[in-house]
Amino acid sequence: MPTIWTWMHPRVDESDRVLERNLRRLKEGDVDGLFLLVYDGRKAFYESAVLPVEKDELSRVVAIARDVGLEVHAWMFSLNCNVREIVEKRSDWFAVNRKGNSTLVERPYVEYYNWLCPSREDVVSYVLSIVRELAGIQGLAGVHLDYIRFPDVILPKGLHAHYNLIQDRELPEYDYCYCEVCRKAFRGESGRDPLEEHDPSQDVEWRRFRENRITRLVERAVREIHEAGKQATAAVFATPELARQLVRQNWAEWPLDAVFPMIYHKFYDEPPEWIETASHEGVEALAGKMPLYAGVFAPELPGELAGRALDFALEGGAQGISLFSAEALTDDQLSAVARAKSQKLS
Numbered sequence: 299m300p301t302i303w304t305w306m307h308p309r310v311d312e313s314d315r316v317l318e319r320n321l322r323r324l325k326e327g328d329v330d331g332l333f334l335l336v337y338d339g340r341k342a343f344y345e346s347a348v349l350p351v352e353k354d355e356l357s358r359v360v361a362i363a364r365d366v367g368l369e370v371h372a373w374m375f376s377l378n379c380n381v382r383e384i385v386e387k388r389s390d391w392f393a394v395n396r397k398g399n400s401t402l403v404e405r406p407y408v409e410y411y412n413w414l415c416p417s418r419e420d421v422v423s424y425v426l427s428i429v430r431e432l433a434g435i436q437g438l439a440g441v442h443l444d445y446i447r448f449p450d451v452i453l454p455k456g457l458h459a460h461y462n463l464i465q466d467r468e469l470p471e472y473d474y475c476y477c478e479v480c481r482k483a484f485r486g487e488s489g490r491d492p493l494e495e496h497d498p499s500q501d502v503e504w505r506r507f508r509e510n511r512i513t514r515l516v517e518r519a520v521r522e523i524h525e526a527g528k529q530a531t532a533a534v535f536a537t538p539e540l541a542r543q544l545v546r547q548n549w550a551e552w553p554l555d556a557v558f559p560m561i562y563h564k565f566y567d568e569p570p571e572w573i574e575t576a577s578h579e580g581v582e583a584l585a586g587k588m589p590l591y592a593g594v595f596a597p598e599l600p601g602e603l604a605g606r607a608l609d610f611a612l613e614g615g616a617q618g619i620s621l622f623s624a625e626a627l628t629d630d631q632l633s634a635v636a637r638a639k640s641q642k643l644s
């Protein structure tokens with residue numbers, strides 16, 4: 299697998315020539331892996347029979363990337379969903395908070411935070427149909443799952459001030475999913491209704507139940523991807539512990555080919571050195587199960603610091619980094635990363 303990756307948004311207005319120049323610039327900066335966003339929760343940027351199609355950007359990028367020598371993985375939203383047809387016709391698919399409101403009624407934090415419930419078989423089939431389409435596309439190396447989680451019951455602490463929030467515990471309006479399907483399934487397992495509990499956040503089994511719902515979806519998605527002979531990866535929250543606490547992702551248990559925790563230090567009020575600490579925590583929890591690549595937030599790593607980010611990640615036991623995002627990368631950052639790579643890995 300590549301050592302240096304980047305997440306790239308579709309740039310449908312760019313000419314082939316400009317796109318090729320941009321991809322070559324990445325390659326010259328020693329980036330070898332590319333996550334191209336092909337489904338953003340609203341529209342597809344590939345030939346889809348399931349989703350509304352904006353434009354088939356994927357074929358174009360795959361063709362140019364082949365010439366340039368970049369490995370392309372299709373990056374997709376999983377449970378965050380703003381597809382108009384689904385919003386309008388499948389309101390019962392959306393996750394419900396502890397106050398009884400679905401994200402369509404009471405949206406947490408931001409306008410696009412509409413989330414599907416992973417306990418519903420229809421939802422799972424829908425997500426898997428997208429995965430299957432992507433896994434079948436020629437020239438792709440893999441499928442990259444993003445937003446494969448519950449909405450943040452607690453936001454990363456560096457974001458609290460921005461949203462003017464104090465989240466020192468799990469508040470009911472951000473706590474999902476209490477839909478009938480989830481409650482019934484949990485009652486079947488435990489004999490309890492989480493809604494009747496005084497403080498459901500203290501019910502370890504209820505937390506575990508929701509983690510398992512996500513893990514089960516990941517397992518099924520990975521099976522589809524592997525059957526098509528491709529690699530399965532995911533973007534996840536920064537450390538195993540934070541991922542479980544904030545968004546119910548128990549990613550150390552997932553059967554991926556590689557995992558990409560988003561170690562965006564500023565979001566957690568941490569210094570860049572934290573990239574090493576967080577990488578280390580992830581690698582320890584994985585115990586050799588799969589490689590870890592540290593996702594880093596490039597705008598907070600100007601110039602030489604981008605190269606240091608790779609050092610931190612490797613020191614922490616990561617196999618490399620993924621830079622968010624391609625559009626924001628400066629030439630200085632790319633050359634710093636390339637230099638750090640040649641020094642470390644030569």
Ligand SMILES: [Zn+2]
Nearest residue numbers: 415475477480
């Ligand atoms: Zn539910």
